[in-house]
Amino acid sequence: MRAEELKEHIRDIPDFPKPGILFRDITPLLLDPKAYRQTVDILRNRYEDQKIDKIVAVESRGFLFASPIAYQLGAGFIPLRKPGKLPYETIKESYALEYGEAALEIHKDAIQQGDRVLILDDLLATGGTAAAAVSLVKRLGGEVVEVCFLIELKPLGGRCKLNGTPVFSLLSYD
Amino acid sequence: MRAEELKEHIRDIPDFPKPGILFRDITPLLLDPKAYRQTVDILRNRYEDQKIDKIVAVESRGFLFASPIAYQLGAGFIPLRKPGKLPYETIKESYALEYGEAALEIHKDAIQQGDRVLILDDLLATGGTAAAAVSLVKRLGGEVVEVCFLIELKPLGGRCKLNGTPVFSLLSYD
Numbered sequence: 001m002r003a004e005e006l007k008e009h010i011r012d013i014p015d016f017p018k019p020g021i022l023f024r025d026i027t028p029l030l031l032d033p034k035a036y037r038q039t040v041d042i043l044r045n046r047y048e049d050q051k052i053d054k055i056v057a058v059e060s061r062g063f064l065f066a067s068p069i070a071y072q073l074g075a076g077f078i079p080l081r082k083p084g085k086l087p088y089e090t091i092k093e094s095y096a097l098e099y100g101e102a103a104l105e106i107h108k109d110a111i112q113q114g115d116r117v118l119i120l121d122d123l124l125a126t127g128g129t130a131a132a133a134v135s136l137v138k139r140l141g142g143e144v145v146e147v148c149f150l151i152e153l154k155p156l157g158g159r160c161k162l163n164g165t166p167v168f169s170l171l172s173y174d
Numbered sequence: 175m176r177a178e179e180l181k182e183h184i185r186d187i188p189d190f191p192k193p194g195i196l197f198r199d200i201t202p203l204l205l206d207p208k209a210y211r212q213t214v215d216i217l218r219n220r221y222e223d224q225k226i227d228k229i230v231a232v233e234s235r236g237f238l239f240a241s242p243i244a245y246q247l248g249a250g251f252i253p254l255r256k257p258g259k260l261p262y263e264t265i266k267e268s269y270a271l272e273y274g275e276a277a278l279e280i281h282k283d284a285i286q287q288g289d290r291v292l293i294l295d296d297l298l299a300t301g302g303t304a305a306a307a308v309s310l311v312k313r314l315g316g317e318v319v320e321v322c323f324l325i326e327l328k329p330l331g332g333r334c335k336l337n338g339t340p341v342f343s344l345l346s347y348d
Binding site: 011013016017023025027030031032033036037040054059060063064065067068070071072074075076077078079081084086087088107110 | 185187190191197199201204205206207210211214228233234237238239241242244245246248249250251252253255258260261262281284
């Protein structure tokens with residue numbers, strides 16, 4: 001199965017979560033063991049020689065790809081969560097949404113100076129979440145090896161918010 | 175590493191998320207590749223001969239164990255999410271919390287009649303979430319092989335809410 005064939009397992013949902021948005025639903029891919037395995041394997045293979053110390057994943061769909069890859073690479077797994085969810089000492093990064101603001105937190109003790117970190121999320125849209133994730137990792141002294149997405153929505157230009165940080169997406173939509 | 179030794183990677187956080195609650199923080203376990211791998215391997219081994227068709231995981235910490243196990247068993251992965259998060263047709267189950275009410279949703283097309291389903295979450299406390307998960311799977315015609323938890327808080331008696339459904343927890347606290 002080539003990467004492009006994985007798109008057959010992404011379901012388009014019009015007008016979700018609000019009118020005018022075409023949502024890319026990854027649950028059919030998760031439900032198909034062959035497609036899920038192939039997705040994880042392609043990404044694992046991409047990073048297996050990159051000496052990744054830690055994988056940082058954005059709550060909660062990012063967890064679904066980051067955790068099997070962390071398991072297989074023998075990397076530590078670090079969750080980025082919405083404010084108030086992580087129980088220990090955290091740092092926070094806020095970012096703008098189309099309407100309003102959101103924020104992510106990371107545990108302060110999750111990253112050591114010089115750690116080689118892979119950031120993983122399911123979707124690159126406007127890039128606000130990913131830019132916040134990069135900032136959190138750097139503030140703790142980590143080196144961002146790459147920011148990796150299952151899906152990139154190219155017309156939204158999220159890549160431009162990640163200036164200078166390598167970006168990879170498995171599947172992209174024009 | 176025996177299962178009990180994994181407890182060394184669970185951090186106790188007093189008074190989180192509110193006064194009087196002792197929170198069991200699994201992030202140190204996730205951060206330690208050996209402990210994380212061992213956790214996943216013990217659970218994977220428990221189910222590898224059980225002909226599991228689908229693994230149902232509760233958002234979002236349940237995802238962290240369910241997704242590498244689904245990958246390894248070659249089982250389909252099904253997320254249970256809070257209302258409004260799943261984009262396709264869903265059914266919903268509400269349950270009581272200490273104060274107020276919560277609910278979980280599942281995609282209607284996620285389970286076929288007779289599917290052998292493993293339900294996985296990180297924590298068994300009062301059992302409300304788990305009972306809702308069992309109900310959702312049964313309403314769609316699935317057979318619940320077992321409900322599996324990383325951690326069980328025994329004094330809260332959550333097991334009793336899952337009458338007749340097999341329950342397993344890797345680590346338990348009195």
